[in-house]
Amino acid sequence: MFERRMSRFWRGRSRSKYNVEKRVLPMRSMGFGLIALAALAFAAPSPALANEGAKHEERPRHFSWSFAGFFGHYDQAQLRRGFKIYREVCSSCHSIKMLAFRNLGEPGGPAFPADEVAQIAASYKIKDGPNAAGDMFERPGRPSDRFPPPFANEQAARAALGGGYPPDMSVLAKARGYSRGFPTFLLDGLPGLVYQEAGPDYIASLLLGYENAPKDVALSDGQYYDVYMPGRRLGMIPPLSDGAVTYDDKTPQTVEQYAQDVAAFLMWSAEPHLDQRKSIGRGVVAFLVVFAGLLYFVKRRIWASVHH
Amino acid sequence: MSGPSKYTPQSPFARWLERRLPILGFMYDSFVAYPTPKNLNYMWTFGAILSFMLVAQIVTGIVLAMHYTPETTLAFDSIEHIMRDVNWGMFLRYAHANGASMFFLAVYLHIFRGMYYGSYKEPRELLWILGIVIFLAMMATGFLGYVLPWGQMSFWAATVITNLFSAIPVVGNSITTWLLGGYSVDNPTLNRFYALHYLLPFILVAIVALHVWALHVTGQNNPTGVEVKDEEKETVPFTPYATFKDAFGIGAFLVLYAWLTFFAPNYLGHPDNYIEANPLVTPAHIVPEWYFLPFYAILRAIPNKLLGVIALFSAVIIPAALPWLDFSKVKSARYRPWFAKAFWVFVAVGVGLGYLGSQPAEGGFLIAARVLTAYYFFHFLVLLPLLAKYEKTRPEPASIAASVAASQAVAEDAAHV
Numbered sequence: 001m002f003e004r005r006m007s008r009f010w011r012g013r014s015r016s017k018y019n020v021e022k023r024v025l026p027m028r029s030m031g032f033g034l035i036a037l038a039a040l041a042f043a044a045p046s047p048a049l050a051n052e053g054a055k056h057e058e059r060p061r062h063f064s065w066s067f068a069g070f071f072g073h074y075d076q077a078q079l080r081r082g083f084k085i086y087r088e089v090c091s092s093c094h095s096i097k098m099l100a101f102r103n104l105g106e107p108g109g110p111a112f113p114a115d116e117v118a119q120i121a122a123s124y125k126i127k128d129g130p131n132a133a134g135d136m137f138e139r140p141g142r143p144s145d146r147f148p149p150p151f152a153n154e155q156a157a158r159a160a161l162g163g164g165y166p167p168d169m170s171v172l173a174k175a176r177g178y179s180r181g182f183p184t185f186l187l188d189g190l191p192g193l194v195y196q197e198a199g200p201d202y203i204a205s206l207l208l209g210y211e212n213a214p215k216d217v218a219l220s221d222g223q224y225y226d227v228y229m230p231g232r233r234l235g236m237i238p239p240l241s242d243g244a245v246t247y248d249d250k251t252p253q254t255v256e257q258y259a260q261d262v263a264a265f266l267m268w269s270a271e272p273h274l275d276q277r278k279s280i281g282r283g284v285v286a287f288l289v290v291f292a293g294l295l296y297f298v299k300r301r302i303w304a305s306v307h308h
Numbered sequence: 309m310s311g312p313s314k315y316t317p318q319s320p321f322a323r324w325l326e327r328r329l330p331i332l333g334f335m336y337d338s339f340v341a342y343p344t345p346k347n348l349n350y351m352w353t354f355g356a357i358l359s360f361m362l363v364a365q366i367v368t369g370i371v372l373a374m375h376y377t378p379e380t381t382l383a384f385d386s387i388e389h390i391m392r393d394v395n396w397g398m399f400l401r402y403a404h405a406n407g408a409s410m411f412f413l414a415v416y417l418h419i420f421r422g423m424y425y426g427s428y429k430e431p432r433e434l435l436w437i438l439g440i441v442i443f444l445a446m447m448a449t450g451f452l453g454y455v456l457p458w459g460q461m462s463f464w465a466a467t468v469i470t471n472l473f474s475a476i477p478v479v480g481n482s483i484t485t486w487l488l489g490g491y492s493v494d495n496p497t498l499n500r501f502y503a504l505h506y507l508l509p510f511i512l513v514a515i516v517a518l519h520v521w522a523l524h525v526t527g528q529n530n531p532t533g534v535e536v537k538d539e540e541k542e543t544v545p546f547t548p549y550a551t552f553k554d555a556f557g558i559g560a561f562l563v564l565y566a567w568l569t570f571f572a573p574n575y576l577g578h579p580d581n582y583i584e585a586n587p588l589v590t591p592a593h594i595v596p597e598w599y600f601l602p603f604y605a606i607l608r609a610i611p612n613k614l615l616g617v618i619a620l621f622s623a624v625i626i627p628a629a630l631p632w633l634d635f636s637k638v639k640s641a642r643y644r645p646w647f648a649k650a651f652w653v654f655v656a657v658g659v660g661l662g663y664l665g666s667q668p669a670e671g672g673f674l675i676a677a678r679v680l681t682a683y684y685f686f687h688f689l690v691l692l693p694l695l696a697k698y699e700k701t702r703p704e705p706a707s708i709a710a711s712v713a714a715s716q717a718v719a720e721d722a723a724h725v
Contacts, residue, residue, distance in 0.1 A: 175582035189575040281570025292559030
């Protein structure tokens with residue numbers, strides 16, 4: 001088996017899990033090398049890729065996220081709505097094992113009041129033990145507990161769900177993304193252009209990407225056609241429908257809204273300290289810019305008398 | 309640096325210590341009085357930046373090690389424990405992971421600076437070779453560290469890289485089994501990778517000490533490539549001149565480092581590494597960290613596995629032979645017009661190989677990787693010796709002082725116009 005895997009590696013794989021950028025834009029040339037490279041890159045798409053083009057997934061949509069960019073922070077109301085969707089819809093199949101109930105009350109998250117967190121925790125049954133008699137027992141959850149999984153193990157999940165195994169959602173928003181292609185990926189790290197939201201964009205798009213399968217696409221049992229899924233075949237039944245989850249505020253109860261809210265919640269679950277990270281980061285970067293600036297003037301002063 | 313110490317102990321304690329262990333004098337001569345050419349540009353601040361990064365990686369790494377569990381069923385969760393529950397854990401981990409990238413960015417700039425200004429030439433050959441050894445040790449450390457989070461890319465990178473050794477004829481498979489501690493990447497592999505990832509940085513510190521020692525014996529090269537002739541006129545003492553220039557360099561570098569750590573911490577990572585390692589599922593597309601991509605492209609460009617592995621290791625080690633491949637007496641590319649062009653083409657080829665390393669090895673990408681791989685070796689083995697022999701170089705300035713005076717005259721002329 002090992003050898004077979006390795007031989008696959010040596011030959012390279014023809015189909016990427018992510019979007020393979022088919023169009024390679026010309027780059028600003030720095031020398032003959034780059035020009036030659038650009039020419040080669042133009043010729044790059046292989047016939048295999050071109051034929052598969054029709055079945056390739058679409059690029060995820062871009063949503064406007066409150067947590068994007070230099071001043072980004074989570075929208076508390078959105079996280080609460082997203083949690084409601086997770087609890088009422090996703091959690092019947094997907095575990096979120098790294099999240100603890102106490103996290104729901106922490107600042108920079110849904111920030112539920114302590115009594116509400118305790119209430120939420122108590123609504124879950126947690127397996128504990130062994131007790132003094134040596135038996136395992138169930139008790140109501142406490143804020144310090146982590147969310148219990150919907151299935152005892154992978155096999156139980158597969159048996160119940162017709163062979164599928166829904167991934168754990170704890171860090172899902174960071175474990176998904178898509179290839180941004182050249183040269184966009186170079187810009188994604190730059191101040192002002194920074195793009196770190198590929199995960200939530202992909203997840204929200206996926207939830208909105210269900211369509212009726214075209215005639216030439218054969219789906220097996222339990223598969224659904226989703227234009228954003230690599231290969232366009234998705235083993236998850238469309239989980240959301242308009243009005244399925246009741247919001248307490250006036251937010252529209254549409255799939256469009258649900259998809260974004262739950263994706264935002266999953267981003268928070270994957271990165272619960274994002275608000276803190278960005279606010280400290282603003283201070284650190286501001287300090288360093290000033291500090292480096294001062295060092296520059298000190299250096300100039302010291303070097304003023306040196307002819308160099 | 310060599311010769312009698314310029315240090316005069318001031319206090320009775322310093323005099324007492326200096327007679328028994330001249331460590332104060334050593335520090336003074338190395339980091340205060342040490343003469344540095346006054347015409348160095350900011351490309352010469354990367355030595356200090358790299359020293360800073362090495363210390364930063366060791367400090368963040370040691371604290372991370374206090375919270376990490378090197379066991380296959382716990383490693384992935386222990387990383388998330390660091391990210392979620394350890395005080396400042398998220399910052400430590402992001403600073404360490406992005407610190408590795410910044411370390412490599414700085415080392416590549418440092419190496420390219422050495423190539424452009426001919427810093428590898430007589431009498432700095434050993435200094436240069438020690439640098440390549442540091443680069444090798446960094447690559448090993450970076451690779452070992454990438455395995456520790458035990459994500460999908462960690463696991464498959466470990467599988468791919470250890471499998472390279474199986475290409476060695478006859479004993480290859482035995483060596484691979486020995487390296488892995490079994491027949492596939494598993495708990496013994498993770499354990500030893502963790503132990504080695506902790507060990508190697510300290511070996512790096514030792515080689516860096518030799519590198520700095522060798523530097524302080526020969527003195528720094530400078531943009532003219534002409535050796536210092538008049539220490540009085542052409543050099544300035546390390547402190548305060550180089551110290552504050554380096555401090556500014558580090559400060560500016562830290563802005564970029566902090567930006568990445570706080571605002572784009574996963575920009576250089578791969579989403580698949582947030583999926584726990586699974587030996588039964590191969591990622592669609594196994595890619596290493598960005599700083600290995602050019603070498604990965606070279607590996608995959610060669611259709612034969614053994615030759616691919618040989619090409620990979622040769623590509624890393626061949627720069628160590630630069631002092632003999634490029635035997636031109638003129639050091640700096642400033643006075644070597646054709647060498648300068650060849651240098652920039654080489655940089656472009658390196659960047660191009662990096663891009664190709666991130667793409668699937670097929671079709672046009674594969675052809676391009678083969679062309680660029682061939683060029684990579686052509687640059688070292690053919691182009692540089694030919695240029696060294698036949699290139700008509702421009703006249704070098706008589707001295708650093710003459711070069712500085714000339715450029716000032718030009719600047720003054722420009723000011724008058």
